[in-house]
Amino acid sequence: MISMEKIAPKIGLYIYDPAETIAGSIDLQAVLEKCAKIRQVEICETVSEPASETFLDSVKDAVTSAQIDRVIWAGRFTSHQRKLLESSLTEAGLNQYLCEWCDLELQGIGKSSGSAKEQQNKAMTLIKMAVARVKLLMPLTPQEIPSSDTAVVVGGGISGLHAAASLLERGKEVHLVERQSGVGGKVALLSRFYPLQCDPHCGLEYVLKTLRKSDRLTVHALSRPLAVEGTAGNFSVTVLSQPRYVDAERCNGCGHCTEVCPVDQPVILDAVQDEKPFRQTNGIGVMIKETRKAVHQAIPYAFPETYVVDRHACPPDCRKCEKACPTQAIDLDQQPVEKAITAGAVVAATGWDPYPLSKLSDYLGYGNIAYVIGNLEMEQLLRRITRGVTDLTTPPVNSLNNVGFVQCAGSRNTQHLSYCSSVCCSATLKQIQQLKSLRLEAKCVVFYQDIRCNGFEEDLYRQVKELDGVLFVRGFPKVKTSEAENCVSVIAEDTFSGRKVEIDLDLLVLAGGMQPSEAGSEFADVTGLPLNPHGFFTGHYQCYPEESQRTGIFTGGCARGPMNVSQSIESASRGAIKALDFLEGSITIKPTFPVVDKTKCDECKRCVEECPYACYYFDAKGFPEPDLTKCRQCGNCMGVCPVGAISINHLTVKQLAAQIEMLETSFLDEDSPIVLAFLCENDAYIAATSAIDSGLNFPINVIYLQVPCAGAVNNAMVADALSLGVDGVFIGGCQDGQCHYIKGNVQVRKRSGDLRDKLTSMMIEPERVRSESIEIQDTERLVQVLNEYINDLKELGPNPFKI
Amino acid sequence: MAPKVDFTKCDGCKAQDEPLCEQVCPGNLMTLGENSKAYCRETSDCWDCMSCTKVCPVGAIETRMPYQLGYHGAKLIPLMGTNTITWTCIDINGNVERFRFKTRID
Numbered sequence: 086m087i088s089m090e091k092i093a094p095k096i097g098l099y100i101y102d103p104a105e106t107i108a109g110s111i112d113l114q115a116v117l118e119k120c121a122k123i124r125q126v127e128i129c130e131t132v133s134e135p136a137s138e139t140f141l142d143s144v145k146d147a148v149t150s151a152q153i154d155r156v157i158w159a160g161r162f163t164s165h166q167r168k169l170l171e172s173s174l175t176e177a178g179l180n181q182y183l184c185e186w187c188d189l190e191l192q193g194i195g196k197s198s199g200s201a202k203e204q205q206n207k208a209m210t211l212i213k214m215a216v217a218r219v220k221l222l223m224p225l226t227p228q229e230i231p232s233s234d235t236a237v238v239v240g241g242g243i244s245g246l247h248a249a250a251s252l253l254e255r256g257k258e259v260h261l262v263e264r265q266s267g268v269g270g271k272v273a274l275l276s277r278f279y280p281l282q283c284d285p286h287c288g289l290e291y292v293l294k295t296l297r298k299s300d301r302l303t304v305h306a307l308s309r310p311l312a313v314e315g316t317a318g319n320f321s322v323t324v325l326s327q328p329r330y331v332d333a334e335r336c337n338g339c340g341h342c343t344e345v346c347p348v349d350q351p352v353i354l355d356a357v358q359d360e361k362p363f364r365q366t367n368g369i370g371v372m373i374k375e376t377r378k379a380v381h382q383a384i385p386y387a388f389p390e391t392y393v394v395d396r397h398a399c400p401p402d403c404r405k406c407e408k409a410c411p412t413q414a415i416d417l418d419q420q421p422v423e424k425a426i427t428a429g430a431v432v433a434a435t436g437w438d439p440y441p442l443s444k445l446s447d448y449l450g451y452g453n454i455a456y457v458i459g460n461l462e463m464e465q466l467l468r469r470i471t472r473g474v475t476d477l478t479t480p481p482v483n484s485l486n487n488v489g490f491v492q493c494a495g496s497r498n499t500q501h502l503s504y505c506s507s508v509c510c511s512a513t514l515k516q517i518q519q520l521k522s523l524r525l526e527a528k529c530v531v532f533y534q535d536i537r538c539n540g541f542e543e544d545l546y547r548q549v550k551e552l553d554g555v556l557f558v559r560g561f562p563k564v565k566t567s568e569a570e571n572c573v574s575v576i577a578e579d580t581f582s583g584r585k586v587e588i589d590l591d592l593l594v595l596a597g598g599m600q601p602s603e604a605g606s607e608f609a610d611v612t613g614l615p616l617n618p619h620g621f622f623t624g625h626y627q628c629y630p631e632e633s634q635r636t637g638i639f640t641g642g643c644a645r646g647p648m649n650v651s652q653s654i655e656s657a658s659r660g661a662i663k664a665l666d667f668l669e670g671s672i673t674i675k676p677t678f679p680v681v682d683k684t685k686c687d688e689c690k691r692c693v694e695e696c697p698y699a700c701y702y703f704d705a706k707g708f709p710e711p712d713l714t715k716c717r718q719c720g721n722c723m724g725v726c727p728v729g730a731i732s733i734n735h736l737t738v739k740q741l742a743a744q745i746e747m748l749e750t751s752f753l754d755e756d757s758p759i760v761l762a763f764l765c766e767n768d769a770y771i772a773a774t775s776a777i778d779s780g781l782n783f784p785i786n787v788i789y790l791q792v793p794c795a796g797a798v799n800n801a802m803v804a805d806a807l808s809l810g811v812d813g814v815f816i817g818g819c820q821d822g823q824c825h826y827i828k829g830n831v832q833v834r835k836r837s838g839d840l841r842d843k844l845t846s847m848m849i850e851p852e853r854v855r856s857e858s859i860e861i862q863d864t865e866r867l868v869q870v871l872n873e874y875i876n877d878l879k880e881l882g883p884n885p886f887k888i
Numbered sequence: 889m890a891p892k893v894d895f896t897k898c899d900g901c902k903a904q905d906e907p908l909c910e911q912v913c914p915g916n917l918m919t920l921g922e923n924s925k926a927y928c929r930e931t932s933d934c935w936d937c938m939s940c941t942k943v944c945p946v947g948a949i950e951t952r953m954p955y956q957l958g959y960h961g962a963k964l965i966p967l968m969g970t971n972t973i974t975w976t977c978i979d980i981n982g983n984v985e986r987f988r989f990k991t992r993i994d
Contacts, residue, residue: 687908687911687912688911689901689907689908689911689945690901690902691901691902691945694902695902725945727908727943727944727945728943729970738970739970741970742969742970742971799970800968801968801969801970802969802970804967804968804969804972804974805969805970805972807967807974808967808969808972808974808988836946839897839946839947839948840947842897842947843947843965843967844967846950846963846965847965847967847976847978848976848978848984849976885984885986886974886986886988
């Protein structure tokens, strides 16, 4: 290909004005004549039917005959026409990045008030700016970076299993990393799902069907990730696996080992919502005491099917199981193994931990009174009752005459979890339904603050309210410290009636909340991902909720916040689908990535510090270099670089500076200020275009440029504009906390503040630089803000640099 | 008259080992203090070249006007564009003069 820099570009300028909006307010012919005189504009004509064969052929001819090698499309083309024109030009051999779309109408030509002369001048200015830009455009092609087609899913709960299943179904290799010896997580402990009242083990079996039949799945049980290095497409995940002491290939699950195992270790029930080990001192109570052999099936759910030995429980020198195993699968001398997995993407479904209810022991007696249990323990209890377990430790169902439930036990309380755990209300209602189905006579009392059953879960609430013997008391109870036998006394004030409620219960169930899991915070440490103030993983809630700040790492399920089972599955599957982009064998990078000009860079490292995705690393000579697989192409590095050495392709500092230089600062009357606006393409730009489209009085004084993020605006460009005589520079960014790139708007506000201080010391009114948060719907506000700004600028008088 | 650093603005170039003003100073006079803010360690050696003032990304450095050009209170402030510098010169009587120069041909 011929180098574009050496040969002077030849520009084709096509003006399309089907509705005669432009021609109606300006002398289009005069503009055409002027444009034709601009140097390097080879073709300058109006287009009547851009989609017609004849026109397309003529443009293609102009390109193939080398009459033109850049094109400016001035006017409003529909997206269909754009695609058609782009594809025909590509056919003719013109790179699509050598086109410039210059929609005059969208800048207010023919749509904002202003005399015909002013409009005409503005149109000319806009075209000149487009010409200046198009001259500097470079042909660009996407980059392909080879990537692995393996995914690592961290967490084998219901979310992780579904994420793994989604990826396996699409033919990807999956490594599932689970801390426990088996999968299932918290769901394996539940008794029923709501609203269908179906068995969670059925739900687990359903997803495990995909996993069982796949030969692309590797399960790393008793494992945790130690390090996640590298970048999207080519992560290296180090996984440490504790020994299972049973060979997966040989174990056939016959269970002979359990028969000979001499250990009966009391199990700290997986569901106990307590920090400290199971309160064994408390007598039998209703608490479930279970024993387990040292060699047992995987917990909480027996997948993988291989047995596992709990070596800490083994008596010294006991090797009975090893001898008993008919397939010699047991090897008690296994050592921990560290493995490195190359993966294209990582999906973290690290789930949640129950809030330790012992923190509520003061007034709810958890841990002190045996008849006070947590809701996960209640799930286990119900599960055992349904299964017909009758032992000393499981109370017979007919002893449950009065059962109390305390909602928000630990949630929505600034002393504990400040947020709502969102599932506990429905979970309690579900438990009541199940309890009533087992024992209709049981009376239930729910102590609540507000019942929060969103969406269709309201049906569940209505059904339970209509059951006989279910009482809802709005108030937070306190457990009385009485020595009463076989029951727990509760006192509460019903805040509706103001009456005191005092009741003896056979069982009090605390609806404990969900807190971020330990595994989650460990994963955050390993990957350096930020957590939200509550300790959960965070993403851009609306636009890309499952994406983390590290490209290629996705989070799903309760790792992101309290969710019920179906929401977790949705979230994790979405995360898995997003991860697919990085598992295709190669990653396509849009060519609009940042490039560091190393002749200008003086290694100040500010880009490294301020890149919201930490994608800069240092090359062999110490220069910063963006990792393109991490980069989201927001341009914040371009905005922050003190020497203007970083540019994002197709929107380089040079291109922007050239456009600004062509901004004619006197296209309006003398006392009318000119404003250059940089608008974030996510919000403010769309607000501006829709303001013009909806016929609001968008001021003619404003010429705006579209930037990927307000944070991409470099102070040097603002200084350029001011020193060239533009009266005001306006930067429209997102509202705080809504920026797609985390904090671009905050960064640009800080920089504009610095610039304003400098202007003050230069005896230039600092008000000439203004940054504003504009939401996408703020069309009217944007116009109002701009008009006020222009009035302010009028009062300030012309820019002192205006010559 | 040596550069004066506004400590409320200076971020020590995010406490990198060498802030920009240190890199650019021809006399190697600028350095980071214990508070991670830049300062001029030998004010009497400063040539008033203004390199540090121009390069400071947060506009924290002010070079006081050298006595050859104006008395105390006079100011000379650069505004850096992409390939221009715009100078504002304010003398002790408050008279303002502005100059604009192209800096780089690329």
